[in-house]
Amino acid sequence: MxxxxxxxxxxxVSISTVSYALSGKRSIAESTRRRIDEAVQQLDYRPNAxxxxxxxxxxxxxxLSAPLHAGTYAPAHMAFVLSVxxxxxxxxxxxxxxxxxxxxSGLRRVARSSLVDGIILLDVSTVDVRTxxxxxxxxxxxxxxxxxxxxGLTCVDLDFEAAGVLSLRRLTEQGHTRIGLIGQVPLVxxxxxxxxxxxxxxxxxxxxxxxxxxxxxxxxxxxxxVRTAFDTLSAAVPGMTAVVLNSNExxxxxxxxxxxxxxxxxxDDLSLISACSSFDTAHLDPPLDIIPLPADLSCTRAxxxxxxxxxxxxxxxxxxxxxxxxxxxxxxxxT
Amino acid sequence: MxxxxxxxxxxxVSISTVSYALSGKRSIAESTRRRIDEAVQQLDYRPNAxxxxxxxxxxxxxxLSAPLHAGTYAPAHMAFVLSVxxxxxxxxxxxxxxxxxxxxSGLRRVARSSLVDGIILLDVSTVDVRTxxxxxxxxxxxxxxxxxxxxGLTCVDLDFEAAGVLSLRRLTEQGHTRIGLIGQVPLVxxxxxxxxxxxxxxxxxxxxxxxxxxxxxxxxxxxxxVRTAFDTLSAAVPGMTAVVLNSNExxxxxxxxxxxxxxxxxxDDLSLISACSSFDTAHLDPPLDIIPLPADLSCTRAxxxxxxxxxxxxxxxxxxxxxxxxxxxxxxxxT
DNA sequence: GACGATGATCGAAACGTTTCGACCATCCCG
DNA sequence: CGGGATGGTCGAAACGTTTCGATCATCGTC
Numbered sequence: 001m002x003x004x005x006x007x008x009x010x011x012x013v014s015i016s017t018v019s020y021a022l023s024g025k026r027s028i029a030e031s032t033r034r035r036i037d038e039a040v041q042q043l044d045y046r047p048n049a050x051x052x053x054x055x056x057x058x059x060x061x062x063x064l065s066a067p068l069h070a071g072t073y074a075p076a077h078m079a080f081v082l083s084v085x086x087x088x089x090x091x092x093x094x095x096x097x098x099x100x101x102x103x104x105s106g107l108r109r110v111a112r113s114s115l116v117d118g119i120i121l122l123d124v125s126t127v128d129v130r131t132x133x134x135x136x137x138x139x140x141x142x143x144x145x146x147x148x149x150x151x152g153l154t155c156v157d158l159d160f161e162a163a164g165v166l167s168l169r170r171l172t173e174q175g176h177t178r179i180g181l182i183g184q185v186p187l188v189x190x191x192x193x194x195x196x197x198x199x200x201x202x203x204x205x206x207x208x209x210x211x212x213x214x215x216x217x218x219x220x221x222x223x224x225x226v227r228t229a230f231d232t233l234s235a236a237v238p239g240m241t242a243v244v245l246n247s248n249e250x251x252x253x254x255x256x257x258x259x260x261x262x263x264x265x266x267x268d269d270l271s272l273i274s275a276c277s278s279f280d281t282a283h284l285d286p287p288l289d290i291i292p293l294p295a296d297l298s299c300t301r302a303x304x305x306x307x308x309x310x311x312x313x314x315x316x317x318x319x320x321x322x323x324x325x326x327x328x329x330x331x332x333x334x335t
Numbered sequence: 336m337x338x339x340x341x342x343x344x345x346x347x348v349s350i351s352t353v354s355y356a357l358s359g360k361r362s363i364a365e366s367t368r369r370r371i372d373e374a375v376q377q378l379d380y381r382p383n384a385x386x387x388x389x390x391x392x393x394x395x396x397x398x399l400s401a402p403l404h405a406g407t408y409a410p411a412h413m414a415f416v417l418s419v420x421x422x423x424x425x426x427x428x429x430x431x432x433x434x435x436x437x438x439x440s441g442l443r444r445v446a447r448s449s450l451v452d453g454i455i456l457l458d459v460s461t462v463d464v465r466t467x468x469x470x471x472x473x474x475x476x477x478x479x480x481x482x483x484x485x486x487g488l489t490c491v492d493l494d495f496e497a498a499g500v501l502s503l504r505r506l507t508e509q510g511h512t513r514i515g516l517i518g519q520v521p522l523v524x525x526x527x528x529x530x531x532x533x534x535x536x537x538x539x540x541x542x543x544x545x546x547x548x549x550x551x552x553x554x555x556x557x558x559x560x561v562r563t564a565f566d567t568l569s570a571a572v573p574g575m576t577a578v579v580l581n582s583n584e585x586x587x588x589x590x591x592x593x594x595x596x597x598x599x600x601x602x603d604d605l606s607l608i609s610a611c612s613s614f615d616t617a618h619l620d621p622p623l624d625i626i627p628l629p630a631d632l633s634c635t636r637a638x639x640x641x642x643x644x645x646x647x648x649x650x651x652x653x654x655x656x657x658x659x660x661x662x663x664x665x666x667x668x669x670t
Numbered sequence: 671g672a673c674g675a676t677g678a679t680c681g682a683a684a685c686g687t688t689t690c691g692a693c694c695a696t697c698c699c700g
Numbered sequence: 701c702g703g704g705a706t707g708g709t710c711g712a713a714a715c716g717t718t719t720c721g722a723t724c725a726t727c728g729t730c
Contacts, residue, residue: 051716053385386686
């Protein structure tokens with residue numbers, strides 16, 4: 001493998017000149033730079049990563065802690081992982097993937113061996129050992145999700161509280177006063193994963209504020225689970241005219257199928273909103289109004305914040321991403 | 336951050352002694368080893384990754400090329416990624432994730448800069464630029480999937496041909512002679528992804544050999560897509576008594592729902608087999624017989640093979656994993 | 671026409687390991 | 701009791717960069 005000495009020899013300069021030409025940290029004569037570029041091209045030279053880490057004290061690698069819990073919706077999880085990887089590349093960073101048990105223990109390992117410059121934590125729950133670890137390690141880091149103790153942490157997330165309010169208001173503005181909320185699988189709430197609980201609580205609080213009748217049920221996957229959830233909800237809110245879905249794709253698909261079977265039309269008989277969903281509801285039948293959970297936005301921002309920390313001091317803080325409402329025609333004014 | 340010099344000083348030995356104590360490459364007095372261990376403990380010392388790469392010419396990092404194509408079933412993809420990461424850790428290796436466009440271009444980048452010791456390619460299609468790249472780079476590598484040209488490559492995969500035969504035989508042994516095959520979304524076949532095509536072709540060939548009537552349809556996702564696929568299939572195979580599913584979870588769930596609606600009982604009226612599925616069919620209603628697509632087996636083996644290449648010369652070859660049949664009661668003899 | 675500034679280049683040190691060869695006890699065997 | 705083998709330890713070189721300080725030529729200015 002060609003190294004910087006080879007490049008220097010071919011270009012007829014010293015290695016420091018090559019280094020400066022490549023990094024642009026000192027001015028180099030145009031003619032010299034051209035010869036160096038040619039040599040680099042010819043030899044297909046790329047700086048040795050190890051040497052660079054060692055001397056440069058920068059590794060250009062980010063650790064991505066991405067445990068996949070039971071009950072987590074894999075496609076959404078995947079979207080976040082991909083978004084982080086893509087965002088990191090914009091800053092010439094690569095991503096080291098730490099999953100499952102390694103999501104915690106591996107973090108310490110790679111940090112202490114100076115393998116990574118920074119850390120991204122995915123899917124943090126309200127109480128998460130990884131947040132303590134991040135504080136301890138003192139590396140630049142960003143957390144996706146809002147743990148209960150955010151001290152010293154940089155956190156990014158969709159504003160789930162705002163999303164809860166937004167989804168409810170949309171419906172009350174159209175005159176709905178009897179509204180159901182179908183949530184994730186029960187396991188998710190039990191585990192203290194924070195997204196869903198934050199959404200639910202703010203939704204319920206806003207309903208109370210507005211004085212409308214609401215009820216919440218989690219829903220298991222599969223046709224049977226969805227049927228049970230919907231029936232429970234209908235019983236709890238007699239005369240229900242709208243339902244908000246904060247659940248994964250398969251549940252939403254199953255619900256639409258159930259409604260079709262029963263001849264319940266959307267939005268004529270029932271208004272529907274897909275809230276904080278990471279998939280595309282436009283291809284559903286019918287397409288559902290959606291408050292998207294923007295994986296790329298959160299991840300891009302998380303990576304950006306880590307990079308800023310790397311560059312200079314940025315005070316740890318929480319950044320909430322404003323939810324948006326996309327109207328695809330699945331809600332209608334109550335008649 | 337503590338370095339090897341600190342450890343040496345605390346333990347009162349030279350740095351080479353520390354290095355040998357840690358690597359075990361030369362014998363060290365028991366008492367010395369203990370003092371060194373204590374120092375390591377006390378300082379929470381971990382060797383600097385960059386220095387190690389530089390001198391040791393081993394990075395302990397594997398590149399994982401995992402592009403997520405449209406039409407790829409995300410949970411399955413995720414399972415493979417996780418399995419590779421987990422398998423790599425068994426050999427003290429970390430995984431650098433290269434996705435999307437970086438799945439190809441990033442491969443060259445990280446390889447040429449000696450960031451990784453080896454490469455794992457996920458989801459290779461029949462014709463895949465990444466295989467040429469792997470040949471060119473000359474790094475230890477393993478490929479999951481069987482490209483049309485396997486020369487110089489180490490490939491691992493489920494034996495899809497055998498799986499096709501296995502699924503068909505199971506049914507013909509039970510007297511079925513009119514059998515349908517529901518495949519992936521059409522896009523998958525158009526893109527030259529090789530799993531599904533291999534399965535389909537061997538299934539159809541075995542059917543011809545046995546002289547039974549079969550037909551194949553791809554299936555779009557969603558209730559409508561599945562309904563269309565099933566009806567097309569029923570029309571193509573009048574009196575169909577069994578269906579093999581080589582599709583993702585949502586399609587299988589949707590089909591079960593459709594059959595329930597129509598009062599078609601499994602297995603009394605229709606025998607069903609879920610073939611080469613990466614998810615658990617035991618929680619479906621009813622549970623489906625399955626020929627599992629063992630992500631962990633393939634990935635573990637791929638990582639193992641890469642490690643062997645790293646250790647010494649292993650001739651490139653193709654390893655097929657024998658499919659297994661798990662009986663969960665969704666097939667019955669034809670009456 | 672001497673002098674500080676500026677631009678271009680170079681040499682060498684440093685980063686933290688691993689590993690080779692050397693060294694010195696100690697031991698066993700003839 | 702001398703000498704080769706063995707076990708334990710050390711010093712130093714090497715890996716391929718980045719970067720600091722130094723050098724040298726050129727140039728504009730007083």
